[in-house]
Amino acid sequence: MSAAPNTSIDAYFDLVGQPAPGGPSLAGLARLQLGHIMAIPFENLNPLAGLTVPLDIPALLDKFTHRRGGYCFEHNLLYRHALDTLGYRTTPLLARVRVNAAPGVVTPRTHMLLLVEVEGERWLSDTGFGKATPTAPLRLVPGEAQSTPHGVYRLVPEGDAGDSFLLETDAGDGWAPLYAFESRPAYPVDFEMSNWYVSTHPASHFTRDLIAVRTVANGRHVLHNARYSFYAxxxxxxRKELATPAALVHLLENTFGLAAGSVPGLGAKLSEIVSPRGEGFER
Incomplete structure (x- = not known):
């Protein structure tokens, strides 16, 4: 008989770290965001294997507490649930990913993030943007370079309304665009629609490419198809290339901490991608 699903929010805090004592605070928000990102990998094994991606809280709790991760909707919906439980004021948003997008191309709203109001200010807080996920809250102010444990970011205003921003990261040789968003709220039906697209559409890279990211104190482990990288x-x-499906499973299990061997249908997909298929951005 299989074990009963673990649907208690206490199990989430056991996984990512107990919340800071007292009420909502910026320090508590930063602690929970970093703890979440370092405890739960970013990965797309379900859509790659042709499996559904449920977004209900019990399913997310059960998945994350059984050596699995997920992508932005999964991460940020559960993260928001935890923040709301702790009394934070959160607003869920949708963003248009700008990574590798040609100038002038309008991309769909396929990324979820949060705005959190704490200590009299608004902060961008995101736990699910792959290898470029900010590992600390970012103050919602334009043009200010903001350091995190894993990189420097800034928000650039877009348009004239004052509520649209482009998130960029310092790529070493200049600022690189990540995603654009407006500060108006999105709703569960919006996430369901976007999640359905990214998890099922044949043009979605989540249905075609193997992607996994694990953040650790000194950098990020990144797997994109058969290429493994560690960005310090x-x-x-x-970087190194993996040559066999077994090598990919071993890496996913041992370096990324994922129960990859138990994902139905994943083995066949790994067999298809053991040869490098070009560069991409591991989101």
Whole structure:
């Protein structure tokens, strides 16, 4: 008989770290955001294997507490649930991903993030943007370079309304665009629609490419198809290619901490991608 699903929010805090004592605070928000990102990997094994991606809280709790991760909707919906439980004021948003997008191209709203109001200010807080996920809250002010444990970011205003921003990261040789968003709220039906698209559409890279990211104190482990990379916080990077499905499963299990061997249908997909298929951005 299989074990009963673990649907208690206490299990989430056991996984990511207990919340700071007292009421909502910026320090408590930063602690929970970093703890979440370092405890729960970013990955797309379900859509790659042709499996559904449920977004209800019990399903997310059960998945994350059984050595699995997910992508933005999964991460940020559960993260928001935890913040709301702790009394934070959160607003869920949708963003248009600008990574690798040609100038002038309008991309769909396929990324979820949060605005959190705490200590009299608004902060961008995101736990699900792959290898470029900010590991600390970002103050919602334009043009200010903001350091996090894993990189420097800034928000650039877009348009004339004053509520639209482009998030950029310092790529070493200049600022690189990540995603654009407006500060108006999105709703569960919006996330369901976007989640359905990114998890099922044949043009979605989540249905075609193997992507996994695990953040650790000194950098990020990144897997994109058969290429494994480690991006250190000092700016150095190491890379290697994996040649067999077994090597990919071993890496997913041991370096990323994922129960990859138990994902139905994943083995066949890994067999298709053991050869490198070009560069991409591991989101």
């Amino acid at each position: 916080v000092d700016g150095t990077a190491t």
